Amino acid sequence: MSGPVNSEHLLGGCVIAEMKGGSTPAASAQLMAYLMNPAIQKACEAHTGFIPVDQGAYTSSPSTTVPSIYASSNATATVTYYTSISTADESYVTGVINNFEKAYPNIQVSVSFITAASMVEEISSLVTGNSHANVVMTIDNLDVGVLFYDGYLASINAAKITAGEGVISSISNLNNYEVSEFGGVYFLTQLVNIPLVWVDYTALQGAGITKVPTTYTQLYTDAKILDKKYGVGEINMQGHGGASTPTELYQWMVQFGGNPMMFNDTGDIHAMEYIYNLSAYFSPDYKTSYWATYTGLASNTYSMMYYQWPASVNLTKLGMKSYNSTDTVTNESLAAINGGVFLRSPVSWIGEWQTLMDKAWTSIVVDHSSYSSIPSILASQNSALKSFLATNYNQNVADQYENGTYAPIEGQ
Structure with missing residues (x-):
């Protein structure tokens, strides 16, 4: 439905972000790149209903290639992954993370299924306590603002993380806005739900x-x-x-x-x-x-x-x-x-x-x-x-x- 000025639609769903101060940001970026991969996004749609943001996810055989960010020769790192996805999808997400750990044996992931409100509280506590834990989060885009404006998110390399077939241009353009207004990209649209x-x-x-x-x-x-x-x-x-x-x-x-x-x-x-x-x-x-x-x-x-x-x-x-x-x-x-x-x-x-x-x-x-x-x-x-x-x-x-x-x- 188009309005008199534009036909833009509100994006619901979740963004993916990284807590600032992590000791091994490359390990966190590797997990984010894996979750943004076209094949993972296509599978996610089949299991959860959330719409992919990568154009390659709409092909019959989406690419499974993931950018190499954290070398296999690097020391073992631990990443905590917070997600506010619904309870019904927990087993699917657990399977995705298990497959990630098999592909990247030197990155261990601790998954925490948690509400967005509780996620905000926990991450706020970690940052104010000067934690250097590696934390990646999938959080409702309505709740990420508290963490962003309080300065608790790390600036991320969007181009490296989303190096698949290419993010849909209208969504990719949102990153341009972040850079122009905020000086960097602090969250990426990951799981789309659109009215x-x-x-x-x-x-x-x-x-x-x-x-x-x-x-x-x-x-x-x-x-x-x-x-x-x-x-x-x-x-x-x-x-x-x-x-x-x-x-x-x-x-x-x-x-x-x-x-x-x-x-x-x-x-x-x-x-x-x-x-x-x-x-x-x-x-x-x-x-x-x-x-x-x-x-x-x-x-x-x-x-x-x-x-x-x-x-x-x-x-x-x-x-x-x-x-x-x-x-x-x-x-x-x-x-x-x-x-x-x-x-x-x-x-x-x-x-x-x-x-x-x-x-x-x-x-x-x-x-x-x-x-x-x-x-x-x-x-x-x-x-x-x-x-x-x-x-x-x-x-x-x-x-x-x-x-x-x-x-x-x-x-x-």
Whole structure:
């Protein structure tokens, strides 16, 4: 789905990074290079559903070649590998690490399956305790910001680690942004989960809609047609609050040309004005919907769902399937990635931003305040976050925020 300014999609999933201060960084880099290899990524997709970032993973016989970084003649090194991947995938990850140790007998890996929040705590403790342990982490890209802004991550050689068939250009461009803004690459997108719009195509055809909407203008037109045909709002989105609703709004605002962190620049305001109008055609389910438990599409409760993170759920259990052999999750995800991607700004205060964005959502959409009040509601959340930063961080951070320093990571 393309917005009026761009068609960029929010990247969910995990990044891979290295803790700073490790005694043998080459050993850590060797593990990262192995995990970023096209063959490993393709196998990872088959087992976990996460979309590969290396172009070579989309071939029938992806390369198994891994760049040589830590020589076999080097002394034995130990690397701790933290991963926040789901419990269901632990046995698969363990097998991958076992195969790595067989290929690199002088690198021993200790795997720790741990939540992202606990990972942040443990790595923070290691760094502040002047540890020289070699630590590699696969962590949700929403949580890496705490470690990055606290200075706990090492700068990594992205070109050496990702020397496979080549990272998809839109994702590789994110590294360019890191270099230009942060002076180096501190995390690499590793496991992609991308939000997709899902529809009940039969229901759309029943209303005389023959093509799936690809722009927000078409979406609004179709929403009115569906409402008239079925007598109830047919567009569903996750409006239950928590982290999910602000995350969804983040993508809307970027596609309208906004900077969601600010709440109230021109693009942000236009996005919320559009959603305000579209909400007249929302399914009654939107107030309680959560992407991981969507079942209404399969049970004909609504006919369009904006959006679902397909790599994190069992789509079969939710009754969701492809309409034809070409509209697969992999194909649609790849098309979305090629259309442009971005990451949320890796700030340590993203939780407070989410809380305030959810308040704006509640006022504008759930409580249905007046259309004319949308700019002032968003401006009040901007002021609230600036005040929070001045109180809980310092005035310099608050001023940087107000000047637009914190923005989505987009390809250059």
